[in-house]
Every structure is written in structure tokens, then in C-alpha cells.
Amino acid sequence: MHLDDLPDNPYLLLTPGPLSTTKSVKAAMLRDWCTWDDDYKNLVQRVRAELVLLATRHTEQYTTVLMQGSGTFVVEAMVGSAVPKAGRLLVLTNGAYGDRIVQIARYLKIETVVHDSGELNTPDLERLENTLIQDRDITHVTVVHCETTTGMLNPIDAIGKVVKKYGKIYLVDTMSSFGGIPMDIAELNIDFCVSSANKCIQGVPGFGFVIAKKQAMMQCEGRAKSLSLDLFDQWKVMEQDQGKWRYTSPTHVVRAFYQAIKELKEEGGVESRYERYCNNHRVLVEGMRNLGFKTLLPDAFQSPIITSFCSPEDEKYKFVTFYNLLKKKGFVIYPGKASKISAFRIGNIGDVYPEDIRRLLAAVEQSMYWKS
Numbered sequence: 001m002h003l004d005d006l007p008d009n010p011y012l013l014l015t016p017g018p019l020s021t022t023k024s025v026k027a028a029m030l031r032d033w034c035t036w037d038d039d040y041k042n043l044v045q046r047v048r049a050e051l052v053l054l055a056t057r058h059t060e061q062y063t064t065v066l067m068q069g070s071g072t073f074v075v076e077a078m079v080g081s082a083v084p085k086a087g088r089l090l091v092l093t094n095g096a097y098g099d100r101i102v103q104i105a106r107y108l109k110i111e112t113v114v115h116d117s118g119e120l121n122t123p124d125l126e127r128l129e130n131t132l133i134q135d136r137d138i139t140h141v142t143v144v145h146c147e148t149t150t151g152m153l154n155p156i157d158a159i160g161k162v163v164k165k166y167g168k169i170y171l172v173d174t175m176s177s178f179g180g181i182p183m184d185i186a187e188l189n190i191d192f193c194v195s196s197a198n199k200c201i202q203g204v205p206g207f208g209f210v211i212a213k214k215q216a217m218m219q220c221e222g223r224a225k226s227l228s229l230d231l232f233d234q235w236k237v238m239e240q241d242q243g244k245w246r247y248t249s250p251t252h253v254v255r256a257f258y259q260a261i262k263e264l265k266e267e268g269g270v271e272s273r274y275e276r277y278c279n280n281h282r283v284l285v286e287g288m289r290n291l292g293f294k295t296l297l298p299d300a301f302q303s304p305i306i307t308s309f310c311s312p313e314d315e316k317y318k319f320v321t322f323y324n325l326l327k328k329k330g331f332v333i334y335p336g337k338a339s340k341i342s343a344f345r346i347g348n349i350g351d352v353y354p355e356d357i358r359r360l361l362a363a364v365e366q367s368m369y370w371k372s
């Protein structure tokens with residue numbers, strides 16, 4: 001049977017990863033690879049080179065390392081390998097993924113200072129600067145770019161300027177924005193950033209990657225608190241053995257990821273993808289507002305990646321019922337993750353287009369059972 005004849009997915013994933021991927025990305029997985037053979041290692045090296053090109057114009061200053069696991073594993077590898085035992089990490093948080101970095105740091109017994117601005121506010125830059133002046137022991141600062149908890153886009157440019165003014169190492173969780181929002185990590189003063197295969201590059205889940213300033217990466221030898229999550233050691237092996245992973249690598253997923261990068265370039269690159277996500281977001285928000293829904297965040301803080309909507313204030317409304325009605329109509333949405341306000345989330349990323357969002361809006365209108 002020709003691949004195009006296979007039945008389509010029963011529903012579109014409007015979730016922040018894993019997300020709906022193209023048939024051609026899934027089809028790229030239909031062969032097996034030998035993990036230490038040159039064919040596979042060349043593929044890994046091509047992927048690594050493409051990632052640095054996506055991240056910055058200043059490619060000579062940066063390097064990348066791929067790591068097995070979901071995004072969180074790679075955040076943990078980054079934090080555990082970048083911050084030394086004697087280091088002190090300032091975490092700016094306004095959601096569950098920022099909180100998760102705090103949790104990771106505590107597991108790793110890294111000293112942390114936490115600035116929590118609350119889920120509905122961006123980080124306080126004045127407080128950041130005052131803390132960096134007063135607490136001289138802080139060595140590293142970290143923040144989440146798109147806080148997927150709410151859809152908040154944090155001002156990583158302004159934060160990076162303050163971090164560098166005081167000479168600190170800057171780590172950014174660009175998990176849900178990398179490849180979907182234009183950025184040049186050199187111009188943003190980023191030393192380490194992290195993302196995974198199954199977010200805006202639109203691959204399938206199985207590994208993540210860190211893009212790091214070479215100079216900063218070279219200082220990480222011996223810092224890791226875990227063997228399998230030793231980012232420096234993984235990087236060293238990938239560099240020296242030209243594309244070799246330590247331990248079994250997710251070969252099929254890497255091949256699919258390469259196809260996903262190719263499709264990102266065919267779409268016109270990150271700028272074009274960003275435009276598509278913005279269009280998805282605009283159609284979604286306009287349509288949902290017309291149906292009477294309210295967004296959780298002020299428009300000024302909102303990313304085009306994922307949008308939180310407040311739950312309808314009707315005692316008949318239950319998320320699971322709404323969810324199941326939409327699922328039957330071909331759309332999977334996401335529960336809320338904000339801690340204090342009841343909400344649900346709809347993702348704009350993946351192989352999803354404004355026409356899909358319009359079909360979703362029709363399905364939402366038919367699924368507002370609490371109105372009848």
C-alpha cells in the first residue's frame with residue numbers, strides 16, 4: 001500500500017508536544033540504522049550542524065549536543081552539567097516549567113535562589129538586577145522562554161542583558177519556542193539553551209538537544225552529577241567520534257527529525273513557521289472570543305505557541321466532557337496547568353493550519369453543551 005493511502009490520524013493534536021507531524025516525517029522512520037555506522041553518524045552530524053544554523057548567525061561560537069530522553073531529561077542534563085557544585089543558580093519562574101527547573105536543581109543539590117513572579121506576570125527586571133548586585137555568589141541565571149503552562153512569552157532579551165551586565169552564565173529553556181519563534185541566541189546573550197525533537201521543529205518524541213556557547217561548554221567537564229545525563233561527556237564523544245552517541249540512540253527519531261528540519265526549511269524557515277503559528281493563534285483567539293471565551297493572559301504577554309482560555313463560568317461545564325466531545329470531532333486539546341485559575345489550553349504548533357483552526361472553532365461551537 002502506498003503511504004498516502006494509509007488512514008489519517010483519528011484526531012489532530014492541538015497540544016504543545018508531542019504534536020501532529022506530517023506523514024513524511026513519520027515515513028522517514030521506516031528504516032533501521034546502525035548506531036555506530038558512518039551512515040548514521042553523518043546523519044547526526046548534519047542534524048547538529050542544522051541546529052546551530054537555526055540558532056544563530058554566529059555559528060562559530062556555538063556547538064550542540066543531542067541527548068536521549070524527553071525535554072525534561074535534557075533540561076536536567078543542562079542544569080546538572082552547567083552549574084558546578086560550588087555554583088548558585090537564580091531561577092526566574094512564572095509557571096510549572098520554571099518550577100520544574102527549581103525542582104531539578106534541588107534534586108541535584110544545587111543552591112538556588114527563586115524569583116517567582118506568579119503565573120500572570122513577567123519576571124521583575126529590577127528585582128533581578130538588585131539581586132545580582134547584592135548576591136555576588138550567584139553564578140548562573142535561568143528562565144523559560146515560552147512558559148507553556150500559560151502560553152506566556154518571557155522577555156529573554158531584556159533578561160539576558162542584565163545577566164551579562166553582571167557576568168553570569170545564562171541558561172534558557174527554549175523548549176516550546178525553538179524553531180517556532182525567530183531568535184539569534186548569540187544576540188540574546190544565551191550560553192545554553194535547550195529544546196526537544198517534538199516541539200516546534202515538528203519531529204517525533206525521543207530526544208532533546210542543548211545548543212551552547214563552545215567556551216561555556218568546555219568549562220563543564222566533571223560538573224555533571226549523573227553519568228547518563230553528563231552533557232559534557234556526551235558532547236565530547238559526539239565531537240571526537242563525529243556523531244557518535246554514548247549508549248543507544250533513538251535512531252529512527254533522529255532520522256525523522258532530520259526530515260522535520262528539511263520541511264522547516266521548505267516552509268521558508270523559522271520566520272515563515274512563526275507567521276503560520278501567529279495566524280493560527282489569531283484565528284483561534286478571534287473565533288474563541290466570538291464564542292464568548294476569555295483568554296487567561298493579557299495579549300501583550302501571549303505567545304503564538306499555546307493559548308490558555310478560562311473555563312466557562314457555568315456549573316454544567318466539565319473539562320472532560322468538553323474534551324471528549326471535541327475528540328470525537330477530531331481535535332485533542334489540553335487541560336489547563338495554571339495553579340489558581342481553571343482553564344484549558346489549545347496549541348497552535350505542529351502540522352496545523354488556519355483552516356484546521358476554523359474547523360476546530362466550528363467543533364467548539366457544536367460542543368458547548370453547557371449552553372443548551
Ligand SMILES: *Cc1c(COP(=O)(O)O)cnc(C)c1O
Pocket residue numbers: 016017070071072073075097144146147148173175176196
Ligand atoms: C515541553 C516542555 C518541556 C519538557 O517537557 P517533557 O514533557 O519532558 O518533554 C520543558 N519546558 C517547556 C517550557 C516545555 O514546553
